Amino acid sequence: MDLSRSSLNDSAFLRACRGEPVPHTPVWFMRQAGRALPEYHAVRDGIPMLEACSRPELVAEITLQPVRRYGVDAAILYSDIVVPLKAIGVDLDIVPGVGPVVAKPIRTRADLDPLRPLEAADVPYVTQAVRELVSTLGPTPLIGFAGAPYTLASYLVEGGPSRDHAATKALMHADPGLWNDLLGRLAGIAAAFLRVLVEAGASAVQLFDSWAGSLAPDDYEAYVWPHSKAILEEVGQLGVPRIHFGVNTGELLGLMASAGADVVGVDWRVPLERAIHRVPGKVVQGNLDPALVFAPWDVIADKTRSILTAGRQAPGHIFNLGHGVLPQTDPDVLTRLVDLVHTESART
Amino acid sequence: MDLSRSSLNDSAFLRACRGEPVPHTPVWFMRQAGRALPEYHAVRDGIPMLEACSRPELVAEITLQPVRRYGVDAAILYSDIVVPLKAIGVDLDIVPGVGPVVAKPIRTRADLDPLRPLEAADVPYVTQAVRELVSTLGPTPLIGFAGAPYTLASYLVEGGPSRDHAATKALMHADPGLWNDLLGRLAGIAAAFLRVLVEAGASAVQLFDSWAGSLAPDDYEAYVWPHSKAILEEVGQLGVPRIHFGVNTGELLGLMASAGADVVGVDWRVPLERAIHRVPGKVVQGNLDPALVFAPWDVIADKTRSILTAGRQAPGHIFNLGHGVLPQTDPDVLTRLVDLVHTESART
Numbered sequence: 001m002d003l004s005r006s007s008l009n010d011s012a013f014l015r016a017c018r019g020e021p022v023p024h025t026p027v028w029f030m031r032q033a034g035r036a037l038p039e040y041h042a043v044r045d046g047i048p049m050l051e052a053c054s055r056p057e058l059v060a061e062i063t064l065q066p067v068r069r070y071g072v073d074a075a076i077l078y079s080d081i082v083v084p085l086k087a088i089g090v091d092l093d094i095v096p097g098v099g100p101v102v103a104k105p106i107r108t109r110a111d112l113d114p115l116r117p118l119e120a121a122d123v124p125y126v127t128q129a130v131r132e133l134v135s136t137l138g139p140t141p142l143i144g145f146a147g148a149p150y151t152l153a154s155y156l157v158e159g160g161p162s163r164d165h166a167a168t169k170a171l172m173h174a175d176p177g178l179w180n181d182l183l184g185r186l187a188g189i190a191a192a193f194l195r196v197l198v199e200a201g202a203s204a205v206q207l208f209d210s211w212a213g214s215l216a217p218d219d220y221e222a223y224v225w226p227h228s229k230a231i232l233e234e235v236g237q238l239g240v241p242r243i244h245f246g247v248n249t250g251e252l253l254g255l256m257a258s259a260g261a262d263v264v265g266v267d268w269r270v271p272l273e274r275a276i277h278r279v280p281g282k283v284v285q286g287n288l289d290p291a292l293v294f295a296p297w298d299v300i301a302d303k304t305r306s307i308l309t310a311g312r313q314a315p316g317h318i319f320n321l322g323h324g325v326l327p328q329t330d331p332d333v334l335t336r337l338v339d340l341v342h343t344e345s346a347r348t
Numbered sequence: 349m350d351l352s353r354s355s356l357n358d359s360a361f362l363r364a365c366r367g368e369p370v371p372h373t374p375v376w377f378m379r380q381a382g383r384a385l386p387e388y389h390a391v392r393d394g395i396p397m398l399e400a401c402s403r404p405e406l407v408a409e410i411t412l413q414p415v416r417r418y419g420v421d422a423a424i425l426y427s428d429i430v431v432p433l434k435a436i437g438v439d440l441d442i443v444p445g446v447g448p449v450v451a452k453p454i455r456t457r458a459d460l461d462p463l464r465p466l467e468a469a470d471v472p473y474v475t476q477a478v479r480e481l482v483s484t485l486g487p488t489p490l491i492g493f494a495g496a497p498y499t500l501a502s503y504l505v506e507g508g509p510s511r512d513h514a515a516t517k518a519l520m521h522a523d524p525g526l527w528n529d530l531l532g533r534l535a536g537i538a539a540a541f542l543r544v545l546v547e548a549g550a551s552a553v554q555l556f557d558s559w560a561g562s563l564a565p566d567d568y569e570a571y572v573w574p575h576s577k578a579i580l581e582e583v584g585q586l587g588v589p590r591i592h593f594g595v596n597t598g599e600l601l602g603l604m605a606s607a608g609a610d611v612v613g614v615d616w617r618v619p620l621e622r623a624i625h626r627v628p629g630k631v632v633q634g635n636l637d638p639a640l641v642f643a644p645w646d647v648i649a650d651k652t653r654s655i656l657t658a659g660r661q662a663p664g665h666i667f668n669l670g671h672g673v674l675p676q677t678d679p680d681v682l683t684r685l686v687d688l689v690h691t692e693s694a695r696t
Contacts, residue, residue, distance in 0.1 A: 164638065164639050166642050166674060166676065167642075169639040169642065169643065170642035170643060172643075173640070173642075173643035173644060173647045174643065174644055213617065214617075214639075215617075215637075216616050216617060216619065216637055217617075218619070218654075219637075248596055248617065250598045251619070251622070269561065269562075269563075269564060269565075269599050271599070274599070289517070289563075289564055289567075290512065291512050291513060291514040291517040291518070291562075292517065292521070294514050294515075294518035294521075295517065295518060295521035295522065296521060296522055299521045306566075322564075326514060328514065
């Protein structure tokens with residue numbers, strides 16, 4: 001047990017998160033657990049997403065599938081950013097082909113009432129799945145994740161996915177008091193959820209602010225940053241690395257770093273070396289264009305090598321895609337990509 | 349006639365495009381002609397979009413509506429980026445709520461055959477509408493626009509709107525020869541269309557690369573930039589200012605400028621002063637978050653003043669939103685915004 005703990009702690013992924021020398025550049029993929037894998041569709045068959053997220057044995061199996069298949073350096077718990085909201089009783093569902101849909105969008109202060117604090121007892125299946133996984137994974141780290149307050153607020157205010165986030169931004173500016181109460185509650189829920197994950201054994205956390213990139217930096221800084229910072233600070237006391245990521249966040253990278261990230265995830269739109277200059281002293285994660293997996297292998301390999309080269313300019317680099325694995329991705333390409341990252345980075 | 353020509357040439361918009369001193373900061377809005385205006389829905393009632401684009405009297409009326417209502421400093425011809433493709437016989441339509449849908453997506457070299465050069469005779473309704481408009485508008489400049497090759501290619505390859513542009517990027521990398529032939533043809537079509545517009549009397553052109561921001565800068569530079577550059581160079585010989593714009597292009601601004609833009613349009617995600625540093629010597633256009641029009645007036649006014657202040661650091665600044673007018677926008681807010689831009693910028 002102690003031996004396993006120590007080899008876990010010494011894993012390439014956790015060493016890279018801490019900016020320590022690594023035997024090879026660690027690699028994992030956002031959305032590695034799920035839709036691109038036939039074995040995922042086989043076990044999920046007929047089971048709605050949120051139900052799957054609440055069955056510990058299924059969560060464990062789906063989380064392990066990409067570790068077995070790809071040989072990635074970290075597992076990420078199969079879940080969804082709305083799981084904590086569902087757990088405290090918010091009336092929402094994940095509609096296939098649409099995304100999270102909320103029954104009663106937030107418009108007034110009274111609509112905040114269902115957003116009560118989350119406790120470990122609300123998500124026993126998460127604790128159980130994480131414990132089982134940590135035991136099975138041994139030296140392979142498990143990443144837990146949560147949705148950041150702005151992204152969760154966007155779903156709650158819009159009632160579902162939105163292209164322009166107009167209602168969310170309107171509320172933010174029209175009633176900053178209500179807005180800050182909303183985001184404060186969501187920050188508390190996210191922090192509590194991440195605490196559950198870490199206390200059950202997760203070795204690192206990723207805070208996903210999927211929609212942060214819809215904001216101009218001044219609005220992000222005034223209305224979002226303080227709440228994401230509160231989460232990252234609270235999680236910092238748990239002693240695990242904190243990764244922070246969103247797409248279209250090229251202009252926000254400095255702020256996302258200063259919110260308290262140990263590792264800043266980088267969208268493929270920002271060349272990694274440019275991103276590194278924007279977050280001096282931080283470890284970076286990324287950033288191959290997820291659509292590049294459909295290119296010929298030589299192209300993928302060239303881009304991967306360039307990203308690995310750029311990554312050496314940071315205190316640490318975790319290879320990843322610049323966004324989640326696309327559903328139509330050929331898993332064999334990802335297997336080959338993991339091998340390439342390992343061999344190329346071990347060689348130099 | 350000479351007097352009108354000279355006052356047109358001396359308009360705030362054209363002076364700003366050339367980086368000359370202006371009596372006030374000129375302002376217009378992307379998608380000002382269209383969906384946010386009740387008078388637009390009234391005249392379009394029952395008429396499909398592409399049919400509306402081919403009726404000169406309707407094009408003229410819809411183009412004039414926002415000039416009358418908002419008092420903007422420039423008109424933009426009511427059209428769509430797929431109009432030139434439709435005009436040469438590509439089988440496509442604009443499906444309400446979806447966007448452009450192409451009957452036979454491009455997969456092989458033979459699929460390029462329909463992409464023949466465009467001639468003025470293919471778009472007589474455009475020439476007629478522009479001539480009529482220029483005469484009616486007098487000293488108010490008319491902007492003509494075209495879709496840039498990458499964005500057009502994306503629709504043609506994907507068969508419609510796409511979130512990940514996976515097929516487009518796959519073709520780009522798998523068959524660069526076919527890709528460059530495709531983009532070369534699209535560049536020729538776009539350049540020819542802009543030439544028709546300018547020869548009929550348009551005073552400026554905007555090249556929209558709506559989806560360019562889906563590309564990492566190295567791919568943009570290798571596979572897209574040369575084709576956009578070819579268009580902008582050809583149009584440069586016509587003696588009118590060239591505006592170049594796309595969303596999510598923060599990392600591409602320098603390349604879009606070097607492709608030959610006189611004016612670089614800026615997404616709201618990039619603070620205007622930051623954008624100005626990325627395109628030294630260029631005039632900038634933008635960049636209020638289009639969702640900000642739903643905020644309280646004080647917030648809109650504050651942001652607008654900040655943008656005007658930042659814009660003074662560039663050789664010229666044309667105020668605009670950072671993307672198109674959202675359909676649910678209250679037109680009265682835009683009227684007030686035009687007044688504010690004019691009075692604030694005239695004062696200082």
